[in-house]
Amino acid sequence: MNKLLIRGERVGRIVEVEAYRGAEDPASHAFRGRTPRNQVMFGEAGHLYVYFTYGMHWCANVVCGPDGVASAVLLRALAPVEGLALMRQARPGARKDRDLCSGPAKLTQAFGITREEDGADLMKGDVVVADDGVGPPRPAARGPRVGISLAAEEAWRWWVPGDVNVSRAETGLYRRRPPGTRGKDGG
DNA sequence: CTTTGGATCGTCT
């Protein structure tokens, strides 16, 4: 957390993430092994794993861990830093700055990240994660991950306390999707 | 501010 996601003029500070531990984590896309979709998660750390969900949204993860071990961190929210005009252009419906990157599918939209960026090298590519000297929050806030049904008790969502761009209120008061329902907001 | 329900299609079973 607090690293920068950079693409051209667009810069955002990572203020909310979720951890996904491939083989040991039933909520991970990699839990049931390698598939064409999740292959990037099994590769080298520092690459982008991008997936499509709900028939219309893209979400982006930073691949972590040793080559061959699938684990990743979902980017859930950014604080917009530079290039806000371009972000607004990509998200015409955003009324306030906090609407630009305050959710996993919002930030990919603001940064124009789609299938094209799946597997991108974040160390030297078009999309980059950079360290400008701001360390992680101490202490960081944490709670259950959003929108999953399995392993929902694990507190593997992390965020910067008090940041207005965090995708859900820090109260942790969000609805959990009952088993069997579909397509509704996990909120 | 909160609650509700619709949109929409790739992916894996």
Added chain:
DNA sequence: GACGATCCAAAGG
């Protein structure tokens, strides 16, 4: 064939 690591508009307070 079922469902999802979501977002948004609409409506009520």
